[in-house]
Amino acid sequence: MLNFLKKFEQTGPNSDEGKVIALMNQKGGVGKTTMAFNMAHALAKKNKKVLCIDMDPQFNFSSLFNFTPNENTPSIFNLLINSIKELRALHTGCLLSESIVGIDKNIHLLPAGQELSGFELSVAGISSPRQLILKRFIEKNNLKNMYDYIVIDGPPTLGLLVVNILCATDGVLFPFIPDAFSEQGLKNIQQVVEDIEDMGITKTPVNLGYIPNLFEARRRQSNEDFDSIKDRFSNAPVFEPFSNKANFAKSMASKKSVFHYESVQFQKLQEQFLNMADAVESRLN
Numbered sequence: 001m002l003n004f005l006k007k008f009e010q011t012g013p014n015s016d017e018g019k020v021i022a023l024m025n026q027k028g029g030v031g032k033t034t035m036a037f038n039m040a041h042a043l044a045k046k047n048k049k050v051l052c053i054d055m056d057p058q059f060n061f062s063s064l065f066n067f068t069p070n071e072n073t074p075s076i077f078n079l080l081i082n083s084i085k086e087l088r089a090l091h092t093g094c095l096l097s098e099s100i101v102g103i104d105k106n107i108h109l110l111p112a113g114q115e116l117s118g119f120e121l122s123v124a125g126i127s128s129p130r131q132l133i134l135k136r137f138i139e140k141n142n143l144k145n146m147y148d149y150i151v152i153d154g155p156p157t158l159g160l161l162v163v164n165i166l167c168a169t170d171g172v173l174f175p176f177i178p179d180a181f182s183e184q185g186l187k188n189i190q191q192v193v194e195d196i197e198d199m200g201i202t203k204t205p206v207n208l209g210y211i212p213n214l215f216e217a218r219r220r221q222s223n224e225d226f227d228s229i230k231d232r233f234s235n236a237p238v239f240e241p242f243s244n245k246a247n248f249a250k251s252m253a254s255k256k257s258v259f260h261y262e263s264v265q266f267q268k269l270q271e272q273f274l275n276m277a278d279a280v281e282s283r284l285n
């Protein structure tokens with residue numbers, strides 16, 4: 001495992017300093033994990049070195065990469081707890097190199113496990129800033145020097161995990177379903193971003209844009225909802241909508257990115273993800 005990591009360090013990232021991006025929405029089932037998985041592959045396709053961090057106790061991101069939690073591989077929870085001096089003595093030690101799972105030439109994964117749901121409680125009593133645990137972990141381990149992009153999949157909640165993700169990221173992408181209910185989830189998470197800005201403890205992440213997903217283009221109501229949402233979220237780009245597509249759902253069920261397929265239907269999806277990767281790159285550089 002160590003040799004494999006060393007190789008990555010030697011080749012080094014292509015750009016000066018890597019960027020951290022996160023896929024966030026308080027609402028569940030809007031496509032955060034799906035978008036994170038395919039964005040990671042789009043960036044890898046562009047020859048970027050990508051570290052995927054699963055920050056959701058449901059560990060769907062890890063599962064999409066075919067990873068099953070096991071006792072030999074410490075999860076991001078173990079790494080974060082171990083990065084806190086006061087807690088280190090209370091837990092079994094672990095190394096970053098034991099946790100990183102090699103997915104392919106350009107993608108590595110730091111997996112999650114169900115124990116991540118206990119994160120908030122585990123760090124409740126520490127004296128260092130609880131909001132900055134993930135940010136400091138990334139800094140201490142020089143991860144931005146090892147990777148071009150760190151892609152984080154967020155949980156459908158608003159607690160300390162989400163605050164840690166937002167404090168650690170350079171930019172956020174917001175997948176959402178363009179319906180009458182989706183606006184509230186987006187507003188709530190943006191409120192957390194504003195709270196972080198008010199706290200002044202770290203740089204506020206850039207809003208990289210909104211990703212309309214599971215769009216039903218043939219329904220008139222969907223088009224009306226989408227138009228009104230687009231008007232209200234004028235503070236960042238709104239990407240081309242992703243339709244609700246059976247073949248897309250099937251590819252996810254088979255744990256394959258859209259880049260795995262060659263048919264025309266997938267070419268369109270591939271284009272959408274590559275365009276998004278280009279947009280993210282130009283907005284963060």
Ligand SMILES: Nc1ncnc2c1ncn2[C@@H]1O[C@H](COP(=O)(O)OP(=O)(O)OP(=O)(O)O)[C@@H](O)[C@H]1O
Binds near residue numbers: 029032154215249252
């Ligand atoms: N455009 C799409 N077309 C068809 N199915 C999709 C599409 N986008 C996502 N899905 C499917 O919808 C389901 C929910 O997607 P996903 O797990 O990515 O959402 P999520 O926001 O990460 O959910 P959670 O909040 O639980 O983490 C998955 O089964 C996924 O395969």
Ligand SMILES: [Mg+2]
Binds near residue numbers: 032
């Ligand atoms: Mg998810």
